[in-house]
Amino acid sequence: MTNTTIPPGDAHPYLRAATAGIRHHTRQAARNPLPADRAHVDVLHSHLTALHLLMDRLAETTRPPHPAAGRHIADAHLRLWQAATSLHEAFHTLPATGSASADTGCRPDRLPEGPPVLTICQRQLASGHAIRRKTTPADHGPRPARTA
Numbered sequence: 001m002t003n004t005t006i007p008p009g010d011a012h013p014y015l016r017a018a019t020a021g022i023r024h025h026t027r028q029a030a031r032n033p034l035p036a037d038r039a040h041v042d043v044l045h046s047h048l049t050a051l052h053l054l055m056d057r058l059a060e061t062t063r064p065p066h067p068a069a070g071r072h073i074a075d076a077h078l079r080l081w082q083a084a085t086s087l088h089e090a091f092h093t094l095p096a097t098g099s100a101s102a103d104t105g106c107r108p109d110r111l112p113e114g115p116p117v118l119t120i121c122q123r124q125l126a127s128g129h130a131i132r133r134k135t136t137p138a139d140h141g142p143r144p145a146r147t148a
Contacts, residue, residue: 022047041091042120048084049123055080056130074134081131088124 010016055077063070 018047036090036094038091038094038097041087041094045084045087045091045120045123048080048087049127052077052080052084052127052130056134077134078131081127084124084127088120091120 055073059070059074059077062073
């Protein structure tokens with residue numbers, strides 16, 4: 001039986017493990033440089049959208065006690081969304097594997113060809129919804145009529 005408790009001095013072991021995995025992948029890519037494919041971009045998009053969600057939550061909890069730090073985290077949150085959007089666009093411009101051809105983006109008038117296309121589009125739509133929820137002012141009822 002393995003010990004699943006986290007040592008007291010190791011506050012963020014999963015973040016460290018994810019970072020180590022990305023560093024390892026970066027070293028491997030330097031040794032064997034290959035162009036990005038859809039599967040690679042899909043995994044990177046998944047990482048960015050997970051970080052996007054984490055930054056959203058950290059900004060919410062950090063802003064009240066530390067407003068300046070919270071604003072910086074919120075700025076990182078927005079930039080992660082922008083990076084994820086660029087990866088999503090790159091995904092759709094890369095050639096599809098197998099018999100499917102490359103598409104130019106998420107199309108609401110037809111279903112994507114299935115995973116991973118459906119998955120990356122769903123993640124992108126969810127992160128876009130979160131950004132709009134944070135950055136679009138709420139509708140507070142009818143606006144007063146303008147006077148001439």
